[in-house]
Amino acid sequence: MPLPPDERLEDAARRYGSMRSFAAEYLRERIISGVLLPGESLQIDEIAQRLKVSATPVREALQSLRVEGFVDGVRGQGFRVHPITAADIEDVFLVHANVAGELAARAARSISDEQLRVLEALHYELLAAAVRGDVEALEARNNEFHHLLNHIVDAPRLRWLVALFSKYVPRNFYAQIEGWPEATRADHTQIIDAIKARDAEAARHAASEHIIHSGELLAAHFRSATAAASVSDASGSAASAQARTDA
Template sequence: MSIAIPRRPQLSEDVAGSIRQRIVTGALPPGSFVRIEEAAAELGVSATPVREALVALRGEGLVEQVPHRGYRVNELTAQDVDDIFWLQGTIAGTLAGRAATVVTGEHLDHLSTLNDGLRDAVARSDTESVERHEFEFHKCVNKIAGGMKLAWFLLGAVKYTPRLYATDTAWGEDAVRSHEQLIEAFRRRDVDAAADVMRRQFRKWDIR
């Protein structure tokens, strides 16, 4: 008996991520249309992963299907953006507060190394490296906290963060300072300060 091997889901997820970023950054404004064939040609993929991606984005409320015309981009309101960053900051702050109670000297050294890498990436305007070090820093904090379910929800919310922040030198410099403050709060095992620093950093991601 033959067994059908399913197509890897990563491709449609990557396509969804690309289109999602264009929506949240305004590159695809409300009311504009995403047509499957055109998007497939632009992204260099077949129509199938684009179709799957748009179905997923429709489920997220980012697009709606219009018969015979394609998928129309829905409006992302100011309240929507505020809600997204509130959710991110609330979850991240809770995880940072938990991490402050269990952090070790080894953890602090690793976080400092990651922040040094972020500082260097910002100075070099290396967008890819900025994104990588920022992601790894927060991933490390979440791992220290041990709240993997909360971290999973946070990762879902971060999908809606415009990646334009990584190209903003002022934002990058501020993130480095914020990380330094967080590490210092961890050294003091100051739960409230750690949570507050993290919440404020996520609020600063709102660059509308």
């Protein structure tokens, strides 16, 4: 499990609200992206050392992830990654798509001229970031675009659901997923065109398809990552067995 960049550690508490939230996000992202495999043991002291935090926020983070279904508590053995499949990811994004579509449809009916101006500006900044290959800016503008789109209308329960679904979105990995930057440019263009036309049903369809498409890309990445890790583990086991035989 690789260390996050040093600068992320320095302001983690500010950006994530607490070190517990930071540790939970760090582990959650690595589970969803396939870096941490189903059944893999998670040692509190090791994680704390890697993140340069005390054991307490890591333990609290793992308890939160257990409630969310990302890890299992094993008596006397700590925690292990709960089995998650690519189909699970696609199912979550399918439900997410329905909620996102509803929010986009309502936004198309209610958006003000000023909100539309800001949304368009974010869209064009996202396109520019994609063209110049600025991954950090691309992810930031994407998050801001969806945040604004989801807050145009007063629908706190729908936004609460989106927040739950977003736990399956590994923000700091997303721009590295093959095909996602290109899909984001195309999908967001359809969303913004529908919003500008005040076409609620077109906005619903565009936003829903965007989320489903994103889920498919993430699921494909997850399948590839877990398959590669399984092959690596099998090769390592075979090499170890051969070494023992040779000895």
